[in-house]
Amino acid sequence: MKRRRTDGLETRQDILAAACKVFAEKGFRDARNQDISKAAGANSASINYHFGSKENLYIEAWKYCFTKATEKYPFDGDVPQDSTAEEKLYGVVLSLIHRMSDPETYDLDYLHREMASPTGLLEEPFFECLLPFEEYMLNLLTELLGSKAGLKELCFCRMMVVAQCMGPLMHIRRQRRGQSSPPHVEVILKEYSLEELAKTLAKFTLDGINGINER
Amino acid sequence: MKRRRTDGLETRQDILAAACKVFAEKGFRDARNQDISKAAGANSASINYHFGSKENLYIEAWKYCFTKATEKYPFDGDVPQDSTAEEKLYGVVLSLIHRMSDPETYDLDYLHREMASPTGLLEEPFFECLLPFEEYMLNLLTELLGSKAGLKELCFCRMMVVAQCMGPLMHIRRQRRGQSSPPHVEVILKEYSLEELAKTLAKFTLDGINGINER
DNA sequence: CTATAGTTTAATTGGCTAGTTTAATTAGAA
């Protein structure tokens, strides 16, 4: 019985890590196999050897960087179980803000890109990976919204919480890519600490939610 | 003195109109010159004849569809000058919602795509075209926020108003492309009329803004 | 009508890239 060579797994890993980054930076189409293999210190044939195709590597890269990011920044922001719903909301937002600011975290770039121009390859992985987040959010919002609120309002608020975070997301990512932004955006990035941003964001959202509650 | 032939301008126009749509649907990279020229009923060489390059056509297409969209849906939503700031906010949001729901309006697709994965070609045109909107929004928000609020809060709110609209934007566009969405998104698209969505959205934002005011 | 600038077309070119092939190399079993 032969033992499997381990150096093959190493280059596989190197390719995966490099792919995460390159795909996040350039997108599926603009990222060339050569860019990835070169960044991984491997030959471009090794991509097809280890992953079968560029498409499959893309899918694997997403799963990999999502898993890594979620380990580092859990959805709930490690807030204790018995916290108030308000604290939990802050936890979600803060965790998300940290996640998107971390230059070694790439999953949100994939999400954003696929929203704007879908390759169609990540439809299923997204659905699967984000299910726990959706569930957590729906529970949290059910708690925040009074019992008067129906499914309609619940869904609206879920959309809003995510949308709220998209604003900073786009700007922080832009900055991370080294692109300049219009002056009023620069102001935000300069004046707010991440914690303050999360706090202001959570409060803004909470006020909106309470407004729906009071109707 | 010779008069200019007019049939050339016609195909130029046809190409421009076709390009607007094809670029919006497929993005810069995935749209092929042939797709566009075929949709315009012209030869692919005519793109380079009339526009010089694919890049330049892309820029022209953006300017064209932005101008057309803004004529149809002005930023202020045609709200009377002497309206309250709250009514003006509703006007902005409603106009934006209508704009993004109109299947013949494409400019927001460009915006969204370039946010997520910039080609770098529209940086300048965006800045130029959106300046009036920025100005209008800043004035409006200055009115809504009390005099206590500083530049920092102003910029934050500006970001939030736009971000709020991104949520529905993404979902409505998805629907328009014929892609299915997770159940809680379908609920929103089914249960809310455009006017109700705009109203709820404006109220949500307004509550957030007032929350900042009261600090 | 004729000449010409303006416009359109089909065919071609040249660059780029995903994926394949084949040969070389290496880790580990015997």
Add this chain to the structure above:
DNA sequence: TTCTAATTAAACTAGCCAATTAAACTATAG
């Protein structure tokens, strides 16, 4: 050490696409 399968490297293939070219065509001034 020797053999074998796993892995890697280099060269190649096939296809795609933007851009060019050159020839054909057309509207208009003279």
